[in-house]
Amino acid sequence: MRVPVVDLARRAAALEPELSAAIARVVDRGVFLLGPETEAFEEEFAAYCGRRHAVAVASGAEALRLALRAMGVGPGDEVIVPALTAVPTAAAVVGAGATPVLVDVTADTAVLDPAAAAAAVTDRTRAVVPVHLYGRRAPLPALGLPVLEDAAQAHGATDPTAPSAAAAYSFYPTKNLGGIGDGGAVVTDDADLADLVRRLRNHDRGDDYDHALVTGNARLSEIEAAALRVGLRRLPADTARRREVAAAYRAAAPDLWWPPDDPHHVYHLCVTRVADREAWRAARPFDTGIHYSRALTHQTGYLPYVRAACPEAEAWAAETVSLPCFPEITDDEIEAVCRGLQ
Numbered sequence: 591m592r593v594p595v596v597d598l599a600r601r602a603a604a605l606e607p608e609l610s611a612a613i614a615r616v617v618d619r620g621v622f623l624l625g626p627e628t629e630a631f632e633e634e635f636a637a638y639c640g641r642r643h644a645v646a647v648a649s650g651a652e653a654l655r656l657a658l659r660a661m662g663v664g665p666g667d668e669v670i671v672p673a674l675t676a677v678p679t680a681a682a683v684v685g686a687g688a689t690p691v692l693v694d695v696t697a698d699t700a701v702l703d704p705a706a707a708a709a710a711v712t713d714r715t716r717a718v719v720p721v722h723l724y725g726r727r728a729p730l731p732a733l734g735l736p737v738l739e740d741a742a743q744a745h746g747a748t749d750p751t752a753p754s755a756a757a758a759y760s761f762y763p764t765k766n767l768g769g770i771g772d773g774g775a776v777v778t779d780d781a782d783l784a785d786l787v788r789r790l791r792n793h794d795r796g797d798d799y800d801h802a803l804v805t806g807n808a809r810l811s812e813i814e815a816a817a818l819r820v821g822l823r824r825l826p827a828d829t830a831r832r833r834e835v836a837a838a839y840r841a842a843a844p845d846l847w848w849p850p851d852d853p854h855h856v857y858h859l860c861v862t863r864v865a866d867r868e869a870w871r872a873a874r875p876f877d878t879g880i881h882y883s884r885a886l887t888h889q890t891g892y893l894p895y896v897r898a899a900c901p902e903a904e905a906w907a908a909e910t911v912s913l914p915c916f917p918e919i920t921d922d923e924i925e926a927v928c929r930g931l932q
């Protein structure tokens with residue numbers, strides 16, 4: 591069997607029997623939303639991130655959108671985002687009513703280029719959203735503007751002392767902390783911001799059924815929260831394994847292109863760059879992925895937001911290759927990939 595890029599069936603099996611027990615506990619209790627599992631998960635995840643508050647929401651995309659709204663971002667505002675990222679980073683800005691400004695990334699690390707971000711600031715810029723892409727800790731541009739970290743791919747990679755307003759996480763099943771469905775969280779030291787996200791995620795339903803804010807439903811289910819608590823207990827060991835995998839590949843193929851090593855990297859994805867990508871992938875005896883094959887500047891829906899080409903993001907999109915990297919990969923499979931890289 592070819593080594594896959596990721597294997598969620600193995601992941602689910604690795605979480606048993608705790609996963610089934612957690613689901614059964616929720617079913618037996620009969621509390622399915624905004625109950626004790628969500629509360630406990632929020633406390634545990636905030637502690638893991640080294641921040642005071644975590645607010646669980648329905649997805650990473652909603653975490654970004656609601657955090658932006660809670661930060662006061664709205665119509666007429668501009669928000670700087672990197673041009674190489676998962677599309678939801680920019681979609682959340684549009685969802686908050688604002689305009690995403692697409693900015694180039696660095697050639698060596700694929701994260702928002704602080705100098706390019708500084709050059710993109712206008713008198714309408716209200717926030718900056720650096721993305722910790724692939725699990726690499728991105729520098730936070732010091733522009734005197736509120737920063738929302740997109741940490742969807744970076745559980746455990748963020749700096750708990752960094753001066754950001756908040757960080758948005760995704761618990762999409764393939765993420766380093768992945769659920770058994772959709773989920774996300776806004777993590778912050780700011781109690782007011784956390785309270786506002788709590789109101790925004792649940793129709794702003796006050797005790798007396800008055801709804802002061804017009805919002806919607808972005809709740810996380812109790813079953814999901816219970817499953818995430820199981821995954822969170824394994825996350826440090828899972829991250830250590832991902833780092834081992836990446837280190838093995840880098841050591842086995844020193845002549846391949848690699849980004850600079852970083853001890854904070856949590857290797858959501860282990861990527862290399864190859865100029866003749868499709869021929870190279872076709873010759874590998876293992877599976878590979880591409881994250882992402884288009885920069886935002888080449889995404890049809892986002893063309894109206896393009897102000898300038900982003901050559902580094904576009905070069906990454908043309909060359910990036912994701913290698914098999916997941917905690918349950920076996921030693922034999924790692925060896926097979928190492929051989930196939932040579």
Ligand SMILES: Cc1ncc(COP(=O)(O)O)c(C=O)c1O
Nearest residue numbers: 649650651676678679742760762
């Ligand atoms: C960088 C980034 N931001 C945002 C998201 C959105 O997360 P979700 O799919 O949970 O909405 C994802 C994942 O898809 C992501 O990788």
